[in-house]
Amino acid sequence: MPAALIAVAGGVAGAGLFDLQGLGITLTGRIVPGIPAPALPDLALVRELWPGALGIALMSFTESIAAGRAFASEDERPPSPGRELLALGAANVAGSFFHTLPAGGGTSQTAVNSAAGAQTQAAELVTLAVVLATLLFVSPLISLLPQASLAAVVVATTLSLLNPKDFRAILRIRHTEFFWAIAAFAGVVLLGTLQGIAVAVAMSVLTLFYQASTPVVYAMARKPGTDVFRPLTGEHPTDETLPGLLILRTEGRMTFASVPSVTEGFRNLVQAANPRVVVFECSGIPDFEYTALRALIRFDQKLAQQGIELWLASLNPTALNVVNRSPLGETLGHKRMFFNAQAAFAAYEERVVRKSAAPSAE
Numbered sequence: 001m002p003a004a005l006i007a008v009a010g011g012v013a014g015a016g017l018f019d020l021q022g023l024g025i026t027l028t029g030r031i032v033p034g035i036p037a038p039a040l041p042d043l044a045l046v047r048e049l050w051p052g053a054l055g056i057a058l059m060s061f062t063e064s065i066a067a068g069r070a071f072a073s074e075d076e077r078p079p080s081p082g083r084e085l086l087a088l089g090a091a092n093v094a095g096s097f098f099h100t101l102p103a104g105g106g107t108s109q110t111a112v113n114s115a116a117g118a119q120t121q122a123a124e125l126v127t128l129a130v131v132l133a134t135l136l137f138v139s140p141l142i143s144l145l146p147q148a149s150l151a152a153v154v155v156a157t158t159l160s161l162l163n164p165k166d167f168r169a170i171l172r173i174r175h176t177e178f179f180w181a182i183a184a185f186a187g188v189v190l191l192g193t194l195q196g197i198a199v200a201v202a203m204s205v206l207t208l209f210y211q212a213s214t215p216v217v218y219a220m221a222r223k224p225g226t227d228v229f230r231p232l233t234g235e236h237p238t239d240e241t242l243p244g245l246l247i248l249r250t251e252g253r254m255t256f257a258s259v260p261s262v263t264e265g266f267r268n269l270v271q272a273a274n275p276r277v278v279v280f281e282c283s284g285i286p287d288f289e290y291t292a293l294r295a296l297i298r299f300d301q302k303l304a305q306q307g308i309e310l311w312l313a314s315l316n317p318t319a320l321n322v323v324n325r326s327p328l329g330e331t332l333g334h335k336r337m338f339f340n341a342q343a344a345f346a347a348y349e350e351r352v353v354r355k356s357a358a359p360s361a362e
Contacts, residue, residue, distance in 0.1 A: 004116075004153045011149030012141055026147045031139040035132065041096045057092075060104030061085055062197055067110040111157040180204055213257035217265030219273070220247040220281060220341065227342040229281065244276035245348045247313075247341055251284035254292035263295055270308070276352065278303060279344045283314035288322050297328050311348075313338040 014020055021027050061084070068079035084105075091103040113123060134142060171178040183203050187196030221232040221239035229247065232239060248269060250262050270278060280296075288296070300310040312332060315323060323329045323337070338344040 004157065007149050007152055007156075008145060011146045012144045015144040015146055020146060028143055028145045028147060028150070030143045031135070033135060033139040035135060036098045036100075038097045039099070056102055057088075059198070060102060061088060062201075064088060064105030066197060067105045071110050071114050111154075114157075176207060180207070209257065212252060212255070214261045215250050215252045215258050217248065217250045217262055217269070219269055220249050222342075222345060227340075229341045229345075242345065242348055242352075244352060245279065245345070246270065246273045246275035246277070247279040247281055247344070249281040249284060253286050254288045254296075256289060256291040259292050259295040263299055266299065270303070275308060277309045277311055277348055279311045279313050279338075279341065279348075281313050281341045281344075282319060283316070283340070285319055286316065287318050293322060293326050293328065297326070297331075300328065300331065309336065311336045311338065311344050313344040314340045 015025070015027055061081075064084055065079060065081055068084065072078055088103055088105075095101075095103055113127075116123070167178065167181060170181055180200055180203055184196050184200030187199035189196070191199070219232040220229045221236070221241045222229050223236070224238055224240055230236065230239070231249075232241070246269065248266055250258075250265070252258060254262065266278075266280075303310050310332070312323065315337065320337075323332075329337075338347060
């Protein structure tokens with residue numbers, strides 16, 4: 001016999017035999033027997049209740065998806081948010097005619113269901129039949145159930161969700177995501193499931209915004225004997241560079257948020273290298289926002305004031321179209337935009353290095 005059923009039956013029996021309520025133990029209380037008669041919802045309450053109802057719907061949907069993904073086995077398809085939203089909406093519309101509580105999935109309910117061995121939707125039909133039978137025949141017994149017994153069932157089943165090995169694995173691989181996990185755990189314990197999820201989501205969004213606004217910026221060099229360019233670091237001291245050529249790279253969409261960090265990083269690298277030509281390698285940039293493009297134009301103008309040329313390389317079709325439609329495209333022309341970093345490297349070697357090395361005519 002399942003331990004949860006034993007706990008519930010024992011709680012009901014104890015309350016009936018030993019007057020637990022008289023000892024200060026809170027019981028579930030009276031449950032009105034029978035099935036509620038259908039009735040139209042009071043539409044006059046819509047204006048008053050819609051702000052709170054919208055918040056409840058959002059958080060209920062969030063927890064439903066979170067529970068579905070947490071309990072989905074590896075050979076199952078992940079839950080579809082669209083289908084889940086449609087199902088929850090249909091259930092709540094139907095339930096509104098019977099004055100039911102808002103329908104929604106939850107981690108604790110799903111944990112109980114999983115612990116009972118549920119595998120298919122048939123488990124929900126069995127649950128429906130048991131609920132109907134309870135309302136019709138045994139609701140007086142349920143009224144004797146101590147709330148502590150209900151809490152014990154939920155706590156016992158949800159403990160299986162906590163796996164310290166997962167925390168250790170996250171900490172070993174990604175420190176940032178470990179702090180997200182700790183924040184979510186603390187939020188659930190201290191504030192509640194929905195609030196904990198909200199805290200974790202908010203921290204994730206803030207972290208992602210920070211990462212998007214501070215992308216990495218670095219110089220590049222060519223791996224000897226290849227056309228491969230990689231970050232210029234002390235780990236590869238034999239990587240090839242050309243005198244006066246500085247190849248710079250960053251990653252991510254160029255937006256108003258990332259422009260200040262990127263331009264500052266480029267400026268520092270240019271000051272340290274004092275190049276004749278700066279190649280902006282753009283293979284890691286899917287697109288330029290208008291604000292970012294204006295910043296790139298100003299960067300080109302400042303370089304020109306120092307006698308430095310700006311070249312672009314590895315623009316994807318979308319970014320190339322944006323640049324060509326701007327004044328920067330006219331300024332650079334085809335002579336300062338290249339298919340990839342290797343083409344820019346070879347062009348600089350041909351135009352500048354070999355030309356400088358050639359003997360002057362007398």
